[in-house]
Amino acid sequence: MNKQKREEIFRRLREDNPTPTTELAYSNPFELLIAVILSAQATDVGVNKATAKLYPVANTPETIYALGVEGLSEYIKTIGLYNSKARNVIETCRMLVELHNSQVPDNREALEALPGVGRKTANVVLNTAFGHAAMAVDTHIFRVSNRTGIAPGKNVLEVERQLMRHVPKEYLVDAHHWLILHGRYVCKARTPQCGSCRIEDLCDYKFKTSN
Incomplete structure (x- = not known):
């Protein structure tokens, strides 16, 4: 995947959700x-x-x-x-x-x-909590990174390093939240919702669904 595609993917994700955050409830x-x-x-x-x-x-x-x-x-x-x-x-x-x-x-x-x-x-x-540019790669982010081609890797550490390297800097702090939410609600493990996905045309996945 080239730089321009990644840039557009995160631009759209930010457009749809300008202030993403965790779904865990916390106050400090x-x-x-x-x-x-x-x-x-x-x-x-x-x-x-x-x-x-x-x-x-x-x-x-x-x-x-x-x-x-x-x-x-x-x-x-x-x-x-x-x-x-x-x-x-x-x-x-x-x-x-x-x-x-x-x-x-x-x-x-x-x-x-x-x-x-x-x-x-x-x-x-x-x-x-502290606004660092850090990437917590869980199963959702691992799947989305590999499936879309944003940051393919054989293990979570490899994917983390690829994301830190390839995600455009202006999107880096929020990228973790966008990717996890995308994996949780759109790019699901068994039934990806490709038909209603905002980044379908930019994604490298070969087995897209009509969902």
């Missing part, structure tokens, strides 16, 4: 961090239902830590892998209090040192 970087940790192998809708009950009771490192693993588990037990996630969140809260003055760090190394925080989670927080 800490709430976002916890929501993203909980969202691994879970839906944003499911996480939002749990945090809607949790955050009015505890939404700081100190107050969530005070719940303990068992107390936190009661709020998040509807989410997959909640036991291990509860342990990770409690330990993350302890580290934030003891090492970071209860603040979410805005650098990758410190974020990835927190339990339950891998590269993808760190990228979401850096991008969404």
